[in-house]
Amino acid sequence: MYQEKTIIPIAGGKGGIGKSLLTANLAVSLAKMGHKTVVVDLDLGGSNLHTFLGLPGDQPGIGNFIHARKNQINDYVVSTPWKNLLFIPGDCSTPFTGNINHNKKRLLIKNLLSIQCRYLLLDLGAGSSYNTLDFFRMSDRGIVITTPEITAINNMLGFLNNFVFRSIERSLSNKPHTHSALKEIFHYKSGPGKNLSVESILKEIIALDPDAATEIQKTCLRYRPRLILNMGRHPDDLNKIENTFAATRKLLSLYTDPFGFVFDDPAVRESINHGMPLVEYDENCIASRSISHIAQRIVYVWDKTLDEPDQALLNHTRKFYEFIQKDSRQQSTLRFITSPLRNILPNLFN
Ligand SMILES: Nc1ncnc2c1ncn2[C@@H]1O[C@H](COP(=O)(O)OP(=O)(O)OP(=O)(O)O)[C@@H](O)[C@H]1O
Numbered sequence: 527m528y529q530e531k532t533i534i535p536i537a538g539g540k541g542g543i544g545k546s547l548l549t550a551n552l553a554v555s556l557a558k559m560g561h562k563t564v565v566v567d568l569d570l571g572g573s574n575l576h577t578f579l580g581l582p583g584d585q586p587g588i589g590n591f592i593h594a595r596k597n598q599i600n601d602y603v604v605s606t607p608w609k610n611l612l613f614i615p616g617d618c619s620t621p622f623t624g625n626i627n628h629n630k631k632r633l634l635i636k637n638l639l640s641i642q643c644r645y646l647l648l649d650l651g652a653g654s655s656y657n658t659l660d661f662f663r664m665s666d667r668g669i670v671i672t673t674p675e676i677t678a679i680n681n682m683l684g685f686l687n688n689f690v691f692r693s694i695e696r697s698l699s700n701k702p703h704t705h706s707a708l709k710e711i712f713h714y715k716s717g718p719g720k721n722l723s724v725e726s727i728l729k730e731i732i733a734l735d736p737d738a739a740t741e742i743q744k745t746c747l748r749y750r751p752r753l754i755l756n757m758g759r760h761p762d763d764l765n766k767i768e769n770t771f772a773a774t775r776k777l778l779s780l781y782t783d784p785f786g787f788v789f790d791d792p793a794v795r796e797s798i799n800h801g802m803p804l805v806e807y808d809e810n811c812i813a814s815r816s817i818s819h820i821a822q823r824i825v826y827v828w829d830k831t832l833d834e835p836d837q838a839l840l841n842h843t844r845k846f847y848e849f850i851q852k853d854s855r856q857q858s859t860l861r862f863i864t865s866p867l868r869n870i871l872p873n874l875f876n
């Protein structure tokens with residue numbers, strides 16, 4: 527009935543870096559562009575996506591689906607003020623849903639995969655629990671968010687690390703002998719000072735089970751996460767994640783794409799305090815414009831292989847930065863995002 531659905535899980539490793547903000551506003555943007563979109567709060571134990579959408583937090587959702595004995599995910603779909611957007615709430619009213627067992631998780635994933643729409647967006651929790659990693663594995667191309675802070679970048683790398691090793695481990699689940707050998711390798715090859723790489727795992731597995739080694743290589747090539755830098759203050763912040771691409775390739779045999787840049791913007795906090803999605807509260811503020819740009823890239827380039835570094839993204843971000851420097855309407859935001867520079871180089875801004 528629909529064009530094939532695109533599933534976009536949104537994760538990041540660190541908490542408080544804008545996963546839910548981006549998920550909610552990308553969902554509204556895609557729906558407003560005319561695409562039938564379903565957005566799901568899968569941050570079990572920390573659900574708050576409804577707040578970013580400006581919706582009440584008292585509706586049954588994933589938590590109730592998990593606790594009920596028999597039901598369908600469609601029973602928990604709620605409408606939103608946007609014609610093309612449906613929402614599945616998280617687990618606000620059901621404690622301890624963060625610790626779901628394997629069977630419940632499989633049932634949940636099966637139900638989520640059956641949802642019919644053009645875009646299925648999944649807001650994931652912080653950290654690298656099996657639940658989060660397995661939700662992220664629902665698509666070959668998920669979004670991973672970081673901010674320019676080194677702690678967030680390290681957590682993003684940690685997330686990708688866990689993601690690749692979990693995917694490899696799952697890919698061998700039907701080969702019990704090789705699977706337990708792999709678990710042994712994880713155990714003695716990782717630890718302080720050791721950088722466990724996919725290459726070194728392959729070296730050991732190839733001698734034991736060549737088919738399994740091929741399977742591992744295929745698994746790594748299958749995934750292509752997209753990176754978004756949130757709360758950036760200058761296009762040069764994109765340089766801070768440049769090393770990530772080489773690092774994931776070298777250690778994890780994983781290719782990642784630079785996909786978006788969202789400016790740090792005081793309008794974000796204002797929109798949350800007003801109980802409205804940012805792109806509705808102020809569609810012209812710089813963070814809204816950054817998010818709309820990402821929504822357009824999802825529609826037009828999601829299925830393409832991107833350049834690395836992505837000149838289109840870099841050029842857009844630089845041009846946009848020049849534009850906001852000239853636009854009087856954006857001056858107060860510009861003052862906000864350049865404030866650390868203002869303190870160091872006050873003359874530049876006089
Ligand atoms: N581009 C931005 N500009 C300014 N503030 C931002 C921006 N993005 C996010 N924030 C601020 O960061 C806060 C945390 O964002 P959000 O809740 O989306 O993070 P999260 O990664 O989903 O966190 P958690 O892991 O706890 O779910 C927001 O409430 C908002 O105040």
Ligand SMILES: [Mg+2]
Pocket residue numbers: 545546547569574649650651
């Ligand atoms: Mg969140």
